[in-house]
Amino acid sequence: MREPASENNAPPPQSLLERVKDYGQEDVFALWDELSPEERDVLVKDIESLDLPRVDRIIRCSFRSQGLPAAAIEPVPESNVSTIEKRTMEERERWWKMGLKAISDGKLGVLLLSGGQGTRLGSSDPKGCFNIGLPSGKSLFQLQAERILCLQRLAAQSVNEGASIPRIHWYIMTSPFTDVPTRKFFESCKYFGLEPDQVTFFQQGTIPCVARDGRFIMETPYRVAKSPDGNGGVYSALKSSKLLEDMASRGIKYLDCYGVDNALVRVGDPTFLGYFVDTGVAAAAKVVRKAYPQEKVGVFVRRGKGGPVSVVEYSELDSSMASAINQETGRLRYCWSNVCLHMFTLDFLNQVANGLEKDSIYHLAEKNIPSIHGHTMGYKLEQFIFDAFPYAPSTALFEALREEEFAPVKNANGSNFDTPDSARLLVLRLHTRWVVAAGGFLTHSVPLYATGVEVSPQCSYAGENLEAICRGRTFHAPCEIAF
Numbered sequence: 001m002r003e004p005a006s007e008n009n010a011p012p013p014q015s016l017l018e019r020v021k022d023y024g025q026e027d028v029f030a031l032w033d034e035l036s037p038e039e040r041d042v043l044v045k046d047i048e049s050l051d052l053p054r055v056d057r058i059i060r061c062s063f064r065s066q067g068l069p070a071a072a073i074e075p076v077p078e079s080n081v082s083t084i085e086k087r088t089m090e091e092r093e094r095w096w097k098m099g100l101k102a103i104s105d106g107k108l109g110v111l112l113l114s115g116g117q118g119t120r121l122g123s124s125d126p127k128g129c130f131n132i133g134l135p136s137g138k139s140l141f142q143l144q145a146e147r148i149l150c151l152q153r154l155a156a157q158s159v160n161e162g163a164s165i166p167r168i169h170w171y172i173m174t175s176p177f178t179d180v181p182t183r184k185f186f187e188s189c190k191y192f193g194l195e196p197d198q199v200t201f202f203q204q205g206t207i208p209c210v211a212r213d214g215r216f217i218m219e220t221p222y223r224v225a226k227s228p229d230g231n232g233g234v235y236s237a238l239k240s241s242k243l244l245e246d247m248a249s250r251g252i253k254y255l256d257c258y259g260v261d262n263a264l265v266r267v268g269d270p271t272f273l274g275y276f277v278d279t280g281v282a283a284a285a286k287v288v289r290k291a292y293p294q295e296k297v298g299v300f301v302r303r304g305k306g307g308p309v310s311v312v313e314y315s316e317l318d319s320s321m322a323s324a325i326n327q328e329t330g331r332l333r334y335c336w337s338n339v340c341l342h343m344f345t346l347d348f349l350n351q352v353a354n355g356l357e358k359d360s361i362y363h364l365a366e367k368n369i370p371s372i373h374g375h376t377m378g379y380k381l382e383q384f385i386f387d388a389f390p391y392a393p394s395t396a397l398f399e400a401l402r403e404e405e406f407a408p409v410k411n412a413n414g415s416n417f418d419t420p421d422s423a424r425l426l427v428l429r430l431h432t433r434w435v436v437a438a439g440g441f442l443t444h445s446v447p448l449y450a451t452g453v454e455v456s457p458q459c460s461y462a463g464e465n466l467e468a469i470c471r472g473r474t475f476h477a478p479c480e481i482a483f
Contacts, residue, residue, distance in 0.1 A: 009033075012040075016047060023056045024215065031221040031372070043222035050224070054360075055207065059214050061360040062381055071304035073312060075326065075333045080309065081287070081397040082275060098277055099270025102254065103155035104166050109252040110148065110268050113231045113340070113385065114182060114260040115175030115204050121420065122412045126178035128260045129185050132409055132420040134427060134454045136480040140260060140409065141185065145170075145192035146457035147267045154270070154461060167198045168268060169250055173237060175228045179203050202241045204233035207362070209369045211378045217371045225369055225378075229362070231259065231340075232383025239353035247346055255349060257385065259340040263407040263423040264430065266462060272343060272398055282348040283392040286341035288402040290332055293323040297337040298386065300397055309395040311338045311386035336397055338386055339406050352388045404430055404462075428452025428478065434463035435481065440470030444477040456482035 011017070012029045020026050028047055035043065102108055118127045128141040138146075148168050156165040174182045183201055186192075191199060206226040209217045219225035229236070234257075238244050247255070254276065256268045266272070269286075276284045287300060298311045314322070317334060324333040344352075362381040369378045389395055400406070407426035410418040432442060432452035444451050453475050459482060460466050475481060 013044060016044060019052060020047060023052050025052075027215055028218065028224060031218075035222055039222040046223050050208065058207065058360045058362055058381060059210055062362040062364055063214060065361045066364060070316075071307055073301040073303060073310075073316075073321075073334075074305070074307075076300050076302055076309055076336060076397060078329070080395065081336065081399065083399045084401065092271055095271045095274030095278060097158065097270075098274030099272070100155045100158040100274075102273055102277055103151060103168060103268065103270065104159045104163070106166055106251045107253040108268055108273060109169045109171060109247050109250070109255050109346075111234070111255050111257040112144070112170065112172045112260055113234060113258070114172050115178060115228055115231065115233075116260070117177055120411055121409065126174070126182045126185070126260075127409070128182065130409060130420065132263055132424045132427075134424055134480070135478045136454055136456065136482075139185075140263060142189065142192050143263065143457060144260075144265065144267050145194055147265075147461060149193055150457045150459075150461045151268050151270070154464075167195065169247075169252065170194065170199045171238075171243060171247075172199065172201050173204050173231075173234050174201055175204050176206060177228075200243065200246070202237055202243060204231075204237045205229045205240075207381045209367075209378050209380055211376065217369050217376055217378045219371060221372055225371055227369075227380040228382075230382025231385045232356070232387045234385060235349065235353040235356050235383070235388065238349065239357070244346065244350055244353065253346055255344045255346060257340075257342040257344060259385075261409045262339070262341075262405075263409055263427055264405050265341065266405055269462075272341075272400075275398055276343045276396070279394075279396050281392070281394040281396045282345050282351075283389055283394075284343045284396045284398055285338065285386075285389075286400045286405065287336035287397045288339055288400055288406055290335045290337050291402070293332060294319070295337070297339075299334045300336045300338060300389075301334060303390065308390040308392065309397075310390050311384075336399075339400075339408075340385060341400070341405070342385065342388075344388070348388075348392060352391050355391045356383065356387060425450070425452070428454060431455040431481075432477070434460065434466055435470050435475065437463065438466035438470040439472060440466075441474040442477050443474060446477075448477070451477045453477050454480045456480060458483060 012032055020028055114128050116127045118125055118130050121130055129139050131137055131139050152165050152168055156163045207229045209225040209227055211217055217225040258265050272286060296314045298313045300309055301312050303310045326333045362383050364379040365382055367380050368375040407423035408418040409420055409423045413419045413421045429452050431454055434455055435453055459469060
């Protein structure tokens, strides 16, 4: 225990003390007498930076909602899902063209959720900076940027040769931990060939961590413990940073939204966009089939009889529900996994930002939180990107093939799943299939299942236009195929 600060015996500012008392948070000043003048200044600024009425409303609404019984869940109706077997070649081609037309008209924006650090990967850098070990050595950010460049070129070519290339605006949500390093990484890489003014960075919010009685946990005697407000914080961040107005001013009508840690993500997929425009829904999600009943993934369901489409975590499905089979289709009744690949209309994003803010219900994640009393059990308050779906007047699900569009990078190499190694192999295997389908040949000095080739996104977005580069040519794996 330090000696009391003798230089300054002034109490906390009276008006601030009264404000925190109004919300039952006066304990933030419990160690005031032991703080130096500089530390007191930090504490006052920290408390003043909090929107106390909003934070108090979030804590109360979130705690209150915990005890409420959730509506019973039902499978999503088959009519809401575009399955791979239902789609015809004509539909796929029509949607692809519709999507490219919307892109060439400047109606698509891309929204990247990139608040996470690569801690579980053994890196303190933002996840998007991670190099998964492809022959090109490209980071996740670079792979995504080059897919945007390719998409812009395809959209221009779809209108007519020589058409000006449309620009897809890329909105990147960072967190207080990833914002500066992400911006520096983009600058050092010259935005991977994109124009700097077509990339907008913005930060998700943070929210105080609270004890089980709802009081703030103090990280130090002069700082409140805070944590990022979850990837669902994107809605309030878009609203508070006025980016929804920015999107409208650019003529954007549709937002493709995805998480940074998917090495196979088809950023702004024209087929998905065309389907979305064609169905006229407010929200849509790409889904993959659950690999097995107990797979630890959230699944799309319907809440209540005829209720809204929503996502439940795997922990909410008991084993009999998780294993139940739909006798008509032969699939699991609850089989559509949420993989954070979403499409929203701009109008709907405005509605969701207001609805979520009004309801102020956050998920309470019980965690061990560093505090002045050592590690304390308490709650981090988070919203998730899928919290938007219950607000949608209409939602559609679009099945994607896991091996073509989902290569998650979540755990360090050596873990059992979702590692850089497993993601790299998924990319190499898919691109090898593209090359062989385009008439190319492979040689390899290690077994083919452990290697393959990488096709630069500058050459092909989804396996198209590779015949001129590949037909009759032999490539030695592993290698990158580029112009």
